[in-house]
Amino acid sequence: MMNKDQYLENLVLKLTTSTPLPPEERTKLLRLPLTLKYFESGHDIVREGEQTKQCCLVCEGLVCRYKIIGEGGRQILSLHLPGDIPDVHSLLIDRMDHSLGTLTPAVVGFIAHDAVRALTRSSYRISEAFWRETLIEASIYREWMAGIGRRSAPSRIAHLLCEFITKMTAIGLSNGVTCVLPLTQPEIADALGLSTVHMNKKLAEIRKAGLVRIRANRLTILDWKGLCDVADFDPNYLHLRPSISPK
Amino acid sequence: MMNKDQYLENLVLKLTTSTPLPPEERTKLLRLPLTLKYFESGHDIVREGEQTKQCCLVCEGLVCRYKIIGEGGRQILSLHLPGDIPDVHSLLIDRMDHSLGTLTPAVVGFIAHDAVRALTRSSYRISEAFWRETLIEASIYREWMAGIGRRSAPSRIAHLLCEFITKMTAIGLSNGVTCVLPLTQPEIADALGLSTVHMNKKLAEIRKAGLVRIRANRLTILDWKGLCDVADFDPNYLHLRPSISPK
DNA sequence: CGACATTTTGAGTCAGCTCAATCAGTGTGG
DNA sequence: CCACACTGATTGAGCTGACTCAAAATGTCG
Numbered sequence: 001m002m003n004k005d006q007y008l009e010n011l012v013l014k015l016t017t018s019t020p021l022p023p024e025e026r027t028k029l030l031r032l033p034l035t036l037k038y039f040e041s042g043h044d045i046v047r048e049g050e051q052t053k054q055c056c057l058v059c060e061g062l063v064c065r066y067k068i069i070g071e072g073g074r075q076i077l078s079l080h081l082p083g084d085i086p087d088v089h090s091l092l093i094d095r096m097d098h099s100l101g102t103l104t105p106a107v108v109g110f111i112a113h114d115a116v117r118a119l120t121r122s123s124y125r126i127s128e129a130f131w132r133e134t135l136i137e138a139s140i141y142r143e144w145m146a147g148i149g150r151r152s153a154p155s156r157i158a159h160l161l162c163e164f165i166t167k168m169t170a171i172g173l174s175n176g177v178t179c180v181l182p183l184t185q186p187e188i189a190d191a192l193g194l195s196t197v198h199m200n201k202k203l204a205e206i207r208k209a210g211l212v213r214i215r216a217n218r219l220t221i222l223d224w225k226g227l228c229d230v231a232d233f234d235p236n237y238l239h240l241r242p243s244i245s246p247k
Numbered sequence: 248m249m250n251k252d253q254y255l256e257n258l259v260l261k262l263t264t265s266t267p268l269p270p271e272e273r274t275k276l277l278r279l280p281l282t283l284k285y286f287e288s289g290h291d292i293v294r295e296g297e298q299t300k301q302c303c304l305v306c307e308g309l310v311c312r313y314k315i316i317g318e319g320g321r322q323i324l325s326l327h328l329p330g331d332i333p334d335v336h337s338l339l340i341d342r343m344d345h346s347l348g349t350l351t352p353a354v355v356g357f358i359a360h361d362a363v364r365a366l367t368r369s370s371y372r373i374s375e376a377f378w379r380e381t382l383i384e385a386s387i388y389r390e391w392m393a394g395i396g397r398r399s400a401p402s403r404i405a406h407l408l409c410e411f412i413t414k415m416t417a418i419g420l421s422n423g424v425t426c427v428l429p430l431t432q433p434e435i436a437d438a439l440g441l442s443t444v445h446m447n448k449k450l451a452e453i454r455k456a457g458l459v460r461i462r463a464n465r466l467t468i469l470d471w472k473g474l475c476d477v478a479d480f481d482p483n484y485l486h487l488r489p490s491i492s493p494k
Numbered sequence: 495c496g497a498c499a500t501t502t503t504g505a506g507t508c509a510g511c512t513c514a515a516t517c518a519g520t521g522t523g524g
Numbered sequence: 525c526c527a528c529a530c531t532g533a534t535t536g537a538g539c540t541g542a543c544t545c546a547a548a549a550t551g552t553c554g
Binding site: 098124146 | 374395
């Protein structure tokens with residue numbers, strides 16, 4: 001387990017993917033007061049309908065955003081790795097239209113809205129950096145939406161695997177070939193708009209085709225090119241720093 | 248056809264849904280230099296991959312955001328009514344990861360990035376107002392994603408109709424009971440991740456159930472409560488001003 | 495009246511769903 | 525160390541919502 005400085009460092013790293021921030025403003029960010037809290041796996045951090053006075057920074061573990069659709073079950077809307085602030089929007093939007101929950105045991109840092117607002121209002125650079133993050137998130141939504149709407153099940157599954165390892169690599173939690181994949185199959189299915197059973201069968205095919213290995217919560221890419229082909233994966237929409245990418 | 252002032256007035260109206268702007272800043276917005284351009288129906292305004300130096304303001308007509316997915320056809324990602332700036336993100340994100348196109352003949356106003364940036368950097372209120380708009384857009388993406396992933400075809404169709412008339416009402420283009428619906432059925436299908444044929448059949452059922460009437464590009468709500476039930480529609484995610492809503 | 499776009503209908507197929515077991519991995523209490 | 529309880533993965537057997545292909549019907553507009 002790391003300390004607060006390192007958690008905030010992750011945040012700064014993320015915020016500076018496109019444009020560097022002057023040292024002075026980096027320092028301001030690193031000084032944000034953070035209240036850490038530990039969550040068991042499968043617990044809610046914030047629930048739909050709530051109004052909050054703080055943002056949460058994912059420090060350790062995997063967090064997801066989801067909605068429950070009457071009857072139809074759960075739709076996972078996004079995945080959040082350390083360094084993400086999945087609810088910056090609560091700064092400007094009154095109430096949550098969805099929930100945030102943990103998919104693994106997780107450490108979450110809470111930062112008061114006032115503290116964040118003071119920063120964004122004090123510097124257009126910081127403000128734009130946060131804004132930019134929310135725009136990238138929207139870009140990922142678009143990709144997911146297009147995938148759920150128009151891609152076949154195998155393609156969606158492969159796409160999720162591509163995206164996951166790409167993001168893990170970008171934050172230094174993977175070497176681009178292998179990484180932990182803490183998602184269960186029902187969770188993957190919920191993210192892709194598929195049933196668990198169908199997901200399982202199509203994932204099995206992807207494995208049998210020799211594209212990936214998945215064992216004991218670990219994903220290993222065996223054929224990156226092949227996987228990208230199935231996925232029709234083009235990492236552009238992630239708007240990451242150039243240069244870092246799997247395989 | 249209206250004039251530039253009125254087009255910009257629509258924008259200001261949208262930006263002040265949640266928080267009023269002081270008169271001085273409203274004026275700054277209304278003075279934004281706008282270059283109008285007319286587009287035929289079905290033409291692209293910006294294409295995936297392009298880098299732009301301007302934002303576009305929808306002045307008249309209906310605009311959509313879409314992606315083409317190899318093989319699987321087109322996914323319409325969002326619909327944009329007058330007053331929307333569908334590509335504010337181009338201010339902060341290098342290149343388009345999707346295209347913008349017209350669904351009707353349309354008038355689009357172009358505003359140089361520099362002009363917008365000067366404004367957002369000069370006033371955190373304006374900056375937050377724009378940011379907030381992009382956050383609401385993200386909220387709509389989430390709702391659509393959940394719908395495509397987890398709702399049945401009839402529910403999705405009803406949901407789109409509910410959303411459309413709600414937004415039209417919010418900008419004064421509907422009385423809450425009836426409005427123009429310039430979308431063709433293939434377009435609705437593309438927005439919902441359905442095939443045209445299936446869409447048509449399920450829409451026919453909704454009409455036969457007496458929930459709506461659709462004739463000659465015009466949507467009329469016959470049973471708002473019933474339609475919302477089918478749609479499982481809760482307008483919260485649109486984050487509109489309280490009080491204005493259909494029926 | 496044409497010519498073209500859009501909607502509607504019919505028929506057959508299939509991807510993805512549900513239901514229902516079975517298997518495997520992990521942890522717990524005795 | 526083993527039996528039991530759980531959670532998650534896998535497999536099999538239908539079923540059906542949604543798809544494709546193709547054609548007919550209906551608008552729309554110069």
